Amino acid sequence: MKLVVANHKMNLTKEEVLSYVDSVKDFASNTVEFVFCPSTLYLPYFSSLPLGSQDVSYLKEGSLTGDVSAKQLKSMGVLYTLVGHSERRVKLHENPEMIQKKIENLLNEGIIPILCIGESIDEKEQGKVEEVLDRELAILSSFTKEEIASIVIAYEPMWAIGTGVLPTNQEIENRVRYIKEKVSSLYQVSIRVLYGGSVNIDNIDTLEKVSNMDGYLVGGASLDGPRFLSLMERMR
Ligand code: 13P
Numbered sequence: 482m483k484l485v486v487a488n489h490k491m492n493l494t495k496e497e498v499l500s501y502v503d504s505v506k507d508f509a510s511n512t513v514e515f516v517f518c519p520s521t522l523y524l525p526y527f528s529s530l531p532l533g534s535q536d537v538s539y540l541k542e543g544s545l546t547g548d549v550s551a552k553q554l555k556s557m558g559v560l561y562t563l564v565g566h567s568e569r570r571v572k573l574h575e576n577p578e579m580i581q582k583k584i585e586n587l588l589n590e591g592i593i594p595i596l597c598i599g600e601s602i603d604e605k606e607q608g609k610v611e612e613v614l615d616r617e618l619a620i621l622s623s624f625t626k627e628e629i630a631s632i633v634i635a636y637e638p639m640w641a642i643g644t645g646v647l648p649t650n651q652e653i654e655n656r657v658r659y660i661k662e663k664v665s666s667l668y669q670v671s672i673r674v675l676y677g678g679s680v681n682i683d684n685i686d687t688l689e690k691v692s693n694m695d696g697y698l699v700g701g702a703s704l705d706g707p708r709f710l711s712l713m714e715r716m717r
Contacts, residue, residue, distance in 0.1 A: 483716050484633065484675060484696035485515045486533060486595060487703030488563060489523075498523045504706030506530065513696070513716050516561050517703075521549055524557050533561040533595075536569065539582040541589075551586035562587050563698075565617070566597045567639045581620050588628050595633045595698070596620065597677070598660075602640035611659060618663060630670040634660055635698040641678025643701060648678075650691050657694045682708065685715045 493501060498519065506529060508515070518533035519526070538548035554562060564587070565580040584594045598617035600610045614636075621629050636656050641647050648656070657674045664672050677698030680688060688697070697716075703709045 483513045484673060485513045485713055485716065486561065486563070486635070486675065486696070486698045487515070487517045487709060488535060488566075488677075488698055488700050489517070489519045489704060490535065490568075490700060491520060492704050493520065493523070495523070498526050501704075501706045502526050502530070505710060508710050508713075510713060513713050515713060518561075518563060524554075524559070528558060532557065532559050533563070534559045535563050535566070537562050537564070537583050537587055537592075539579040539586070541586050551583075551590040551592060554587075555590040555592055559592055561593045561595055561633070563635070564594045564596050565620075567599060567601075567637060567642065571639075577617075577620055581623055584620065584624065584632065588624070588631070593631055593633060595635050595675070597635045597637050597698070599637040599639055599641075599678070605638065605640065610656065614656070614660060615663065618660065621664065621668065626668050626670050629664065629668050630672065633673045633675060633695075634664075635675040635677050636660060636694075637677035637698060643679065645679050647684060647688075650687060653688070653691050654693055657691070661693070680712075682712050682715070685712055689715065689717060 516531045516533040517527050518535045534554050537551050538545055542550050564583045569575045587594045600613040604613050653676050660674050673695035675696045675698050676694050680697045680699045681702040702712055
């Protein structure tokens with residue numbers, strides 16, 4: 482069953498969120514598992530739905546004004562949390578040490594981390610995609626096999642996020658295979674790999690032909706409730 486994760490980023494007002502929840506609350510599917518990652522502010526409004534968060538503090542607990550701990554997320558019913566999204570790596574200078582601590586805190590609380598990895602356009606043009614994936618996957622080395630097996634990877638090329646420009650199906654398939662084989666050869670575990678970056682209702686039928694990926698991380702196309710449901714209905 483595919484895993485589909487809606488990442489609302491910093492979008493929607495309270496009124497918009499209330500009508501959003503109303504429009505998706507009765508959705509059920511035999512073909513996809515879906516998770517909503519609203520702005521942290523709105524987590525309580527999504528309490529009747531499968532809940533995810535967009536981030537977690539790298540500190541376990543204590544004093545860090547503005548942050549939210551894994552324990553707090555767990556207490557709100559959060560099941561999955563995005564970690565290492567490129568927007569945070571680039572705009573907030575999140576480093577591998579912080580990302581590793583975030584994953585550790587989530588695993589300790591039984592929340593499934595979704596580790597986001599992917600290259601910039603420059604790195605792609607310089608032929609460094611596998612080097613970037615290796616570097617970003619290296620974070621996994623501090624965890625046990627059992628822990629790694631529970632982590633989900635989201636392959637999100639930065640140049641595909643919010644641009645409407647997608648890799649070809651062949652490129653996605655190659656990257657997903659590379660990630661799976663790498664993790665399998667290093668740690669002897671199989672993991673789920675999602676694709677993210679400009680997934681929408683116009684390209685989903687094409688993306689669905691990629692045979693080896695385990696789901697999607699959807700940004701912009703998840704912001705309208707009914708349209709997001711239509712998108713999921715096209716997935717198998
Ligand atoms: P878009 O679907 O808007 O390209 O965003 C992708 C993304 O960053 C999801 O985490």
